[in-house]
Amino acid sequence: MAEIDYGKLGLKVGLEIHQQLDTSTKLFCNCKPQLFKGEPEITFLRRLRPTQSELGQVDPAAYFEFQKGVKILYESSNMAACLVEMDEEPPHALNMEAVETALTAALMMNSKPVDEIHVMRKTVIDGSNTTGFQRTCVIALNGEVKVGEKTIPIQHLSLEEDAARKTGEEDNKARYRIDRLGIPLIEVATAPVITSPKEAEVAAYTIGRILRATGRVMRGLGTIRQDVNISISGGALIEIKGVQELETVNLVVENEVQRQLNLIEICEELKKKGVKEEELQEQFLEVTNVFRETKCKVIRKALEKKNVVMAVKLPKFRDVLKRELLPNLRLGTEMADRARFWGKVGGIFHTDEMPAYGVTEEEVNLLRKAVDAEESDAAVFVADSHENCRDALVAVVERAREAICGVPEETRAANPDGTSRYMRPRPGAARMYPETDIPPVQVSEELIARICSCLPESSEKKLERLMREFKLNLKLAGQVIDSEYGGLFDVLVRESGVSPTVVAAFLTETLKSLKREGVDVDAVRELQIRDVFRRVGSGELSKEALADVFVWLSRNEGKGVDEAVESLGLKAVSDGELRTLIDRVVAENSRLVEEKGEGSFGPLMGIVMRDLRGKVDAGKVSRLLKERLSKRG
Amino acid sequence: MSKEFSGYRGEVLEAIRKAEVEIGNLIQISRDGESYEGILIPRSEYGDQKHIVIKLKNGYNIGVRITKNTKIRKIGKGAKPAFAPPPRPKQRENLPKVTILSTGGTIASRVDYRTGGVRPALTASDLYSVVPELAEVAVIDAQILFSLFSENITPKHWAEVAKAVAEQISKGVEGVVIAHGTDTLGYTAAALSFALQNLPVPVILVGSQRSADRPSSDAATNLIGAVTAAAYAPFAEVAVAMHETPSDTAIAIHRGTKVRKCHTSRRDAFKSVNTTSIARVQDQKLIMLTDDYRKRNSASKLVLKPKFDEKVALIKFYPGIKPQLIDWYVEQGFKGLVIEGTGLGHVGRDCFEPIRKAVEHDVLVAVTSQCIWGRVNMNVYDSGRDLLNLGAIPLEDILPETALVKLMWVQGQTHNLEEAKRLLIANIAGEFSPRTLAEGTELI
Missing domain, CATH: 3.30.1360.30 (GAD-like domain)
Incomplete structure (x- = not known):
């Protein structure tokens, strides 16, 4: 494909980045923000009725769906949802932990917090919200992020409740699980000033870094989602919703530009044919x-x-x-x-x-x-x-x-491969009205001063520090910051004493490749990762065993590191045992040792490690083997 | 500017006045180098006096703090939000006639975008146009009686509603639906059960637990269920139509004297107590769940008895209650007391003396149970037997609220003590169930 001059095409991209927060409770109730697996304990059936906006309009797509008699079957579990998510109880007050996290992110983007937060209802009647609307509120306005030399304005930063997740659709019945409903989401909206796919990706990463720096974000698939607004001259403004991976943002933009260019070409052909x-x-x-x-x-x-x-x-x-x-x-x-x-x-x-x-x-x-x-x-x-x-x-x-x-013009949904599909017509304006069940929240100057006084380290400073303090190279340091596990880096190094490069490589490259191999990385809890690294630090486990233990834990949710070590046969080998083993290997290969002297180190090392892989650190084996070989005779 | 809608007070109101801006104007607020643009929105009555609410271009509302350095400037007129009900659907003339009387409450309310609160603003006719499916069920006439949250409804309103129902019945409608706030809906249902006797057609009260301006409101399904019951039910009684479960699939029809709001917020808050619901509306059809009901009969001549005497009280017994409370009612000239006793119908012995005095003063003292479920039986324990000896009247398995309403109604009908006693214990509108069944119990 020929290089595309996006400037010439008049490409304009705006991003809306949604990030789930890892708060102790949901945004409007005291449920823990967690999902459930398996069969639902509770199901109920609802219909949503299109209502007029405050300007007296009814969304045509919504009305159409209603006339089709679409019903929604909700699935719930007592562990993940209460009456609030079922729309059987009014919302509780706005979660201040989430507000403070949003304010932190806002201040890091130089946004101006609003003086008073007003929760609004944004009409959504596809069933993804039991109420028929999503609760959302602006926390701050007019911020900015630097992308290279360019300043990208942040129009607003909002806090909203995540929607229920769709689990199926059959005969006029949509199925949704309400565990995700109510998990706090930060929404960051940039101005539509991004002019190339690459710039879109970098902007998304930059915003992602700031959000992660708050230390209060969820990780795992679906915890960060991008909506991308894309237009080119002669084309149309298309909103693509639900891009799940930051690294696909540029592909999504490239594809959408291509799609629009082809549609424009088709349009010209049809006109040439004289189709009316x-x-x-x-x-x-x-x-x-x-x-x-x-x-x-x-x-x-x-x-x-x-x-x-x-x-x-x-x-x-x-x-x-x-x-x-x-x-x-x-x-x-x-x-x-x-x-x-x-x-x-x-x-x-x-x-x-x-x-x-x-x-x-x-x-x-x-x-x-x-x-x-x-x-x-x-x-x-x-x-x-x-x-x-x-x-x-x-x-x-x-x-x-x-x-x-x-x-x-339409709203499209992102496919995992970077393409998109039709979702619904673009919603009309004025679908926002006040949430009267929640009183406004004043943002006091004292609160802002307190948050300002302990803002987290910016990603630029952190990059510099990781390179200086831990001698990571620029690439690895950048990967740590962009990793969902980046926040864990300092803790792991400090707690375990394992080499910073080993920790960094594990948190970035190893986890990425495990994910690619289909390992459910999200299933391993933070405490377990810390436990595994502590054991590596103390010599109880070798660093070679890290990936194996991790994979085992991901496949055995609810079980601990002790069980992993036991089941994988990774019980640590004592120095005495190691010496005995080395003695045996040396004896078994006495001819080799005699012929090559210390030159037999390489092959012998291979044999010992084959037997011990994961149970003991290679450095120690190397040291003891060399010792043994030098004392031979 | 129209002060009564703005919700602004004090210094903020002063600042708005000075800037000569009105609700709905596009304004700019600037302060210390910051500037906000948006439409001036009214402030809720609970808000403080330091912030102005504006609607930003993206639809969000925010509050902007007003200080001495703040400047407010009008930059455009902006559109005022207004609610325009959709046109009424065409009526099919061959369907049964049903009248919807609206008294207010959530079912007849929507968000007032000017004040930000939920207001009883929807007329009964709006209800009809917002729920166009009703056109397939019945020919609807709609009338607004009051616009009251149900906690503001009093026995005087019960009488007015009863008279309005009687008037509609005299016009020959097939049924009457009453839209009502849910908080005291059970009381009104009981009151109408006593006031409207010998009914020819059903009278169905209906409410909603989620306001009608929400996509998830239960108002429409409840209303359709109520109108279906009013138009087609084979019974001629006062009943309540509300969600049977949290799902939108079935509407339960409860007998007016046996129904109680048992949850603050759930859609299925209303339960039939000590009995089952009498019918269910599902898939636009009404299914009877009992054979024990008064039959619809257009030849029946309605007997209207709308008088209630408010000199009656409901007293809940609790540990440590001051017996003088009972004395006070008697001194104030109350003619009837319903005591919500403990367990099978008991009060502490401290209350015996005041109760004896009340009975001596010809005050009717009736006993129900705060257990809600079950029947009083005052022959089992000493306390019960003592109360009986003092002249207290046990009221079987009646709901305490229904007992109160009934006693008000009884006192409205007669001043003769013996006649009042007779009426009180007579089963007039299904308020007593002779048998209590094991329904709703999980039997192992």
């Missing part, structure tokens, strides 16, 4: 008869359930639906996403991808005939209930019309 919006009509035909004998499993299943197949013609769209916007994302995919959202269908078929999925050429020809499609036309068809088919095809036609105009 009014040519795209909502004329839907039932074509069930075409598929009476079909071998296509999806359609056959639908017909068994007495559903129908309906189709629509898209004039002059032939070969346009299969146009790739990104790898594995075609215009047809975008239509399918819309159809899924508005029609609650499983997906759509279109003639650009036919014959496929068991649909034969003959069926395609019959279908084209049925909808009266000419050579240059495309057709889209879908199998579901009459009503769902209709809603899905209305959405398809709408998306086709938008393709003629360019890039439609």
Whole structure:
């Protein structure tokens, strides 16, 4: 791919970074901020009804969902949620521990704390909040962070409650788990002044560093989430929600720019072909008869359930639906996403991808005939209930019309691979109204003075200190700061006496590669990590055993380091035992020793370590072996 | 500016006045080099006198402290928030007629964006347009009686509600729904059960535990359940329609004399005590859960008995209670006392003498239990037997609140002591259940 000049494209990116806080209780109740696994103890079923905003507007997408009769099944457990999360009890007062953490982060970004905090309700009726709104409040305004030479304004820093997490969706019923609901989140919103994907990534890291410096943030997948606003000239403002890994931010931006560029290209082509919006009509035909004998499993299943197949013609769209916007994302995919959202269908078929999925050429020809499609036309068809088919095809036609105009404004959800998918139309303004159940909180000058007097070390200072005090190189020091475990570094070095480089390499590279190998790193608790390092420091465990113990702990949640050591057979070897072993190895390899003298050290070391790996420090083995070899004779 | 809505007082109000800005104006506040822009929002009555609330462009509200260095400047007019109910849905004429009478409370309230508080601002007609599904259930007429939080409702209001219901019934409606705050909804339900006798159609009280302006409000489902019961139920009694569980799936219909608010905040706060609920509305259908009910009969002639005498009190016995409390009521001329005794219906012996004196003064003394669940039986222990000998009247398994309401109603009907006693122990509106079943008990 040719180098893209993002400046020329008029790229503008704004970031909203959400970070979960590791406070002792949730934001509006006394539940611990923790998730539960396994079966829920409590379930309940609700519907959310769109209400008017204070300006008298109803969000159209919300109203549509309601009319579809969407129900929400909530799952709960007494350990993770109380009546507050169930919306069965009013919220308690705002958690001041969270407020102080947010103020700390705000002051580190040079933001101005507000004089009085007012909690607001932001309407969200997809079910992710039992109340139908998210509670949120501005803590500070007008801050800034430095990204290289550039100053990026921080528009506001807010404190909000995290939403429930979706655990499934079936037949008009969405399933949510309310354990995550109410965990405090800091939201940091930058001005849309970022002009390249790389800059977006660096800005995200910079803000992440500041948040972690508060020492009160959660770690693990999903504890930090980015929403990215992206626009280019000639394109549209697209909000991509829920980017989970900081390192994918630049990829998300690159991909979105590419997607918009391709959509603009498609738009120009369609214009050249002379396609007019009014040519795209909502004329839907039932074509069930075409598929009476079909071998296509999806359609056959639908017909068994007495559903129908309906189709629509898209004039002059032939070969346009299969146009790739990104790898594995075609215009047809975008239509399918819309159809899924508005029609609650499983997906759509279109003639650009036919014959496929068991649909034969003959069926395609019959279908084209049925909808009266000419050579240059495309057709889209879908199998579901009459009503769902209709809603899905209305959405398809709408998306086709938008393709003629360019890039439609919408809210998209991030995929783990850096691409995105349609989520919902952009919400209207004025969906914020006061949370009357919570009195305003005054931010006194005394409170700010107290927080200012003990602000955590800035990441620049920390970088410098790590290099000076612990002799880490620039790269490793930077990795420690960007690591979710960076806050643990000082503690581990101080407590265990293990070499700073070993600690740093473990917290960054080792953990990263374990994560990549699929190890559930988050399952190991901080106290366990400290325990393991203390044992390494005291010689009870060798540093080679670190990763093995860690992996064992991650797979045996609830068990301790003693059990790990026992089960892995890592019981420490005493100096006496070690000497005996060395004696034995030397005796067994007496010929080698005689031939090579001290030159036999290398091979012997290998043999001893193979037997002892993880049980004893390699340095000690080396020392004793050398001693033994020098005393030979 | 209109002072009554602003909520601002003292120096802050002075500063706003001086700047000549009004609620809804776009203003700029500057102080020591800081500057904020936003729409001036009213202050809640509980707020201090040091902050001005503005709505920022991003929709958030913040409070800005006003000091001597603060400057307020108007920079634009801004839009005033207003609530516009959606248009009424079309009515289907062949459906049963139901009247919704609104008395106030959460079910009839929404956030007032000018004061920031929850206000009983929604008319009964707004309710109807906010819950358009009602058009599929019944032909609705809506009327507003009061806009009161239910803690402000008194026996005089009970009488007014009873008369308004009677008027609607005389017009031939198939049922009446009363929207009511939940705090004292149980009392009103009991009161109407005694005041409206020989009912031809159902009278259903309904409330909500979450205000109607929230997406998660229970108001709509409760209201639909209430209207369904009013329009189609086979019974003609006063009943209460509220959530059966925390889910939005079923609405329980409770008998008006047996229902109590048993939780401060849950949707299923209302429980039938010492009996089961009489019906359930689920999937738009009403299912009866008992055969023991008064049948709907349009030929029945309603008997309206709306008089309540407020010279009646409810006294909860507690360890260390001062017996003079009872003397005081008697001296004040009260005609009836309901004593919420302990256990099977007991009070400490210190209270015996004042109770004896009360009975001597022709005060009706009735005994219920603070256990809420179960029946009083004053023959088991000495205390109970002593109380009976003093002339106290045991009231079976009645709810203490229902007992109070009934005694007020009894005193409103007659001044004859013997007649009053007869009425008090007669089962007039299902307030006593002859049998207590093991329902709700987990049997191993």
